[in-house]
Amino acid sequence: MTDHSLTADHWPAPLASGAVEATVTVPGSKSVTNRALILASLAADPSWVRRPLRSRDTLLMAEALRSLGIGIEETITSSSSSAVTGSPAAGGESWRIIPATPQAPATVDVGNAGTVMRFLPPLATLAEGPVRFDGDARSHERPLHGVIDALRVLGARIDDDGRGALPLTVHGAGSLDGGRVEVDASSSSQFISALLLSAPRFNQGVEVRHTGAVLPSLPHIRMTVDMLRRAGAQVDSPESGGEPHLWRVAPGALLGRDLVIEPDLSNAQPFLAAALVTGGSVTIPDWPFHTTQAGDALREIFSAMGGDCVLDDRGLTLTGSGRILGIDIDLGEVGELTPGIAAVAALAESESVLRGVAHLRLHETDRLAALTREINALGGDVTETEDGLRIRPRPLHGGVFHTYEDHRLATAGAVLGLAVKDLEVEDIATTGKTMPDFPELWHGMLAGRG
Structure with missing residues (x-):
């Protein structure tokens, strides 16, 4: 062979x-898998994520959530007979996510995964104590200023030594005020998605306005909005008749779901x-x-x-x-x-x-x-x-x-x-x-x- x-x-x-x-x-979508893991971690009830992508980026996300006290159990319910298959996940792997209040202190390895380095700091603000983020050498060069600056406006304390990049430490206070914030997401649409995904757990939710001239990768923001709504969140977005470049997420409980990953x-x-x-x-x-x-x-x-x-x-x-x-x-x-x-x-x-x-x-x-x-x-x-x-x-x-x-x-x-x-x-x-x-x-x- x-x-x-x-x-x-x-x-x-x-x-x-x-x-x-x-x-x-x-195999399954990385973008959907990692968003599903975040939303399931913040839900009021356990969730099932079926046929998830099992790759470096998604395993980094799962391990990071575990380090914050979220339960993730992996099971294989069947196997694929296809000769050309994507991964064990294509044959019936399922992850059961048991939500919990994020715990600290904790250390998160983001690798070089944009979704991990950007989606998790907002969630980490809900822990009580320090959560340190670091990753591969290239991750230190990727922009995080949009998320860091926005979280500070919303009430978070973050130490990044002024880099606007990794490594950084989020000093969680157990909750985040939330509210209105302006973000220039012209370097990454993930700045917007990061704030929206955890917003239902912020005290005031969030209102995010993009201020840059260009907003790349809009389908990924639409994916975030769609998945939030399916999890029970109330979201106003430009596609639903709202103002251009403005998103609002109301505070409220998220639903546990049984989701098959595309x-x-x-x-x-x-x-x-x-x-x-x-x-x-x-x-x-x-x-x-x-x-x-x-x-x-x-x-x-x-x-x-x-x-x-x-x-x-x-x-x-x-x-x-x-x-x-x-x-x-x-x-x-x-x-x-x-x-x-x-x-x-x-x-x-x-x-x-x-x-x-x-x-x-x-x-x-x-x-x-x-x-x-x-x-x-x-x-x-x-x-x-x-x-x-x-x-x-x-x-x-x-x-x-x-x-x-x-x-x-x-x-x-x-x-x-x-x-x-x-x-x-x-x-x-x-x-x-x-x-x-x-x-x-x-x-x-x-x-x-x-």
């Missing part, structure tokens, strides 16, 4: 020998891209007909780039036409899709312009600089713009595609490797951040299993 080990420094990206034909079951549609991207790149067909089962996930935009984007998408009871099926078309698109609301789209665009027959994603310079790595550097090192022609990338397709050659500990860079490299001989992806293990079994899934797809 071929060893597709995650420990190798350089992973030989498989070259496609023909059109890919496969069904791929991807597949991670953004993690489906490389597999759908494989159908487009090879002129094949890939089906992603359980693709929801209605969702707030940013990855749902792939249906429209990849159709514009030459694919044909059909959503039915089998899931989403993308069939490639044998042609890849360039695209001019604003990805401001779905910036996480940029690396995969850039990889496909580098293999297209015409130029692409990806706009509205300046905030990607502050993600797991500077994604715009990294994509430019790595695609150009393979013979490509990518230039950075003020808010995105211009990609002029050129014949590409083999080499090492560096990933900078960024899971979406790693999967973008795998997509390029389908069409570029002798391409090696550095540190494919970084995909474990959101998709722990990516190499096995990738090889299974190419073998036509499913």
